[in-house]
Amino acid sequence: LKPLKVNEPKTVTDAVGIEMSSTNDSITLKYGAQYIGKRQDAEMKKFRANRLGQFIHWGLYSIPGGEWNGTTYLGAAEWLANFAKIPNATWDSLQYQFNPNKFNAVQWAKMAKASGFKYVTITTKHHEGFCLWPSEFTEFDIENTPYKKDLLKEFVDAYTEAGIDVYFYYSILDWHHKDWRYDIKNQADSLAFSKYFEFAKNQLLELQQKYPEVKGFWFDGTWDASWKKNGKYSYDIQKALKEVNPNVIVNSRLRADDFGSRHFDSNGNLMGDYQSGYERYLPAKNDTLITKIDWEACMTIPVNQWGYHKDWSLSHVKSANEILELIVKTVSLGGNFLLNYGPKGDGTFRNEELEISNSIGNWMSKYADKVIYYGDYANLKPQDWGYYVKNTNSGKFYGVVFNLPLSKLLKIELPNGKKLKVVNFETEKLEYHHHDKMGYFISLPENTPNEPFIFEILME
Numbered sequence: 403l404k405p406l407k408v409n410e411p412k413t414v415t416d417a418v419g420i421e422m423s424s425t426n427d428s429i430t431l432k433y434g435a436q437y438i439g440k441r442q443d444a445e446m447k448k449f450r451a452n453r454l455g456q457f458i459h460w461g462l463y464s465i466p467g468g469e470w471n472g473t474t475y476l477g478a479a480e481w482l483a484n485f486a487k488i489p490n491a492t493w494d495s496l497q498y499q500f501n502p503n504k505f506n507a508v509q510w511a512k513m514a515k516a517s518g519f520k521y522v523t524i525t526t527k528h529h530e531g532f533c534l535w536p537s538e539f540t541e542f543d544i545e546n547t548p549y550k551k552d553l554l555k556e557f558v559d560a561y562t563e564a565g566i567d568v569y570f571y572y573s574i575l576d577w578h579h580k581d582w583r584y585d586i587k588n589q590a591d592s593l594a595f596s597k598y599f600e601f602a603k604n605q606l607l608e609l610q611q612k613y614p615e616v617k618g619f620w621f622d623g624t625w626d627a628s629w630k631k632n633g634k635y636s637y638d639i640q641k642a643l644k645e646v647n648p649n650v651i652v653n654s655r656l657r658a659d660d661f662g663s664r665h666f667d668s669n670g671n672l673m674g675d676y677q678s679g680y681e682r683y684l685p686a687k688n689d690t691l692i693t694k695i696d697w698e699a700c701m702t703i704p705v706n707q708w709g710y711h712k713d714w715s716l717s718h719v720k721s722a723n724e725i726l727e728l729i730v731k732t733v734s735l736g737g738n739f740l741l742n743y744g745p746k747g748d749g750t751f752r753n754e755e756l757e758i759s760n761s762i763g764n765w766m767s768k769y770a771d772k773v774i775y776y777g778d779y780a781n782l783k784p785q786d787w788g789y790y791v792k793n794t795n796s797g798k799f800y801g802v803v804f805n806l807p808l809s810k811l812l813k814i815e816l817p818n819g820k821k822l823k824v825v826n827f828e829t830e831k832l833e834y835h836h837h838d839k840m841g842y843f844i845s846l847p848e849n850t851p852n853e854p855f856i857f858e859i860l861m862e
């Protein structure tokens with residue numbers, strides 16, 4: 403890939419607004435992108451082929467579920483301590499209540515597998531600073547709760563046994579740690595933050611050493627000035643993780659370069675192994691630039707709840723079909739999709755999540771092998787009826803229909819020189835006709851499935 407030119411991103415959203423330009427006036431960076439283009443090692447190919455992952459936000463915030471002293475807060479439940487302005491000492495005492503006696507890692511993994519998830523990303527430590535594993539570097543961890551046991555090991559073992567790749571979410575932002583700083587205003591801040599950096603690096607190496615099955619790290623909480631002023635810290639963490647496991651996979655949220663540019667360095671090159679700026683929204687259907695890099699979108703089932711919230715009636719909750727369309731749109735643009743679950747403090751999932759899991763699992767069992775796993779950008783002109791997916795394993799091209807035209811005619815426009823040969827739908831070949839410049843019109847049978855359905859396209 404030629405270096406991409408990017409406008410200086412002000413927020414993660416801006417960072418995704420990349421514009422291609424073949425420029426050679428790259429500036430020298432010490433803490434910029436370590437490579438350009440898509441990794442082609444087996445581990446990254448597996449990440450890409452997986453396409454569909456389960457995101458799990460689980461921590462002390464899962465106990466109050468968005469409610470404090472009788473008040474329900476509308477914001478994201480994992481941010482309750484912040485919204486409700488709860489003093490650390492009060493919030494941290496929740497650790498003495500954390501006892502997920504209904505947690506069954508094998509059941510969780512079984513549900514995840516049945517839902518079609520090929521990988522999972524779990525919050526080892528969110529902004530609150532509480533660690534789901536027994537850490538040598540803090541008392542604010544699972545060992546100092548009524549649960550006591552190494553919950554993360556139970557989780558890693560069960561998901562690995564189920565054949566689901568495990569990734570760790572780790573928040574750099576840490577409301578609990580005394581050396582965390584939002585900005586570096588003086589030498590004292592700088593000294594404290596350097597101690598925090600050592601703490602975070604030690605914890606990350608500890609996670610790699612205790613759970614060697616982990617495939618990669620999903621960093622978050624890296625938007626503050628303190629982190630943006632210390633590009634070297636983010637660079638050193640990625641370097642340290644890769645020294646232990648050269649093919650560990652790290653998301654772009656970790657990184658800031660010499661000038662505080664995030665996700666993409668000041669030369670417009672992606673830092674980390676895949677772009678992770680798409681949070682609760684997706685690229686435009688015709689965004690061909692995003693197809694040139696590895697990327698992953700993460701998505702909540704309600705509008706904005708990552709941790710368990712008691713009351714989902716407070717916002718729109720996505721249906722299974724809405725979620726399926728988001729998943730397929732993501733794959734059609736060459737991205738991975740991470741669907742979030744927020745288990746309760748007791749270790750159980752809410753009914754809405756169980757129902758969604760069941761619905762998407764049924765669909766995945768029929769279609770995922772063709773249009774999700776190994777799915778990628780097909781480079782065909784987008785149409786209103788749905789999305790194209792190229793399966794990079796079989797080399798086959800598919801259409802996935804979400805918006806059935808009343809005409810029952812599916813329009814397909816092929817690149818110059820390409821001709822439509824066969825259209826397979828279930829066990830039959832569909833009729834189609836060609837209209838000069840208009841392209842092809844495929845005639846759908848009278849009865850089509852009452853769910854998103856696929857058809858195969860053969861071209862010559």
Ligand SMILES: C[C@@H]1O/C(=N\OC(=O)Nc2ccccc2)[C@@H](O)[C@H](O)[C@@H]1O
Nearest residue numbers: 413414415478480622623679681700708
């Ligand atoms: C996945 C989510 O990630 C977060 N924050 O991400 C962002 O702030 N993303 C962001 C920021 C600015 C623009 C667009 C996205 C966390 O605060 C949240 O609790 C959750 O873990």
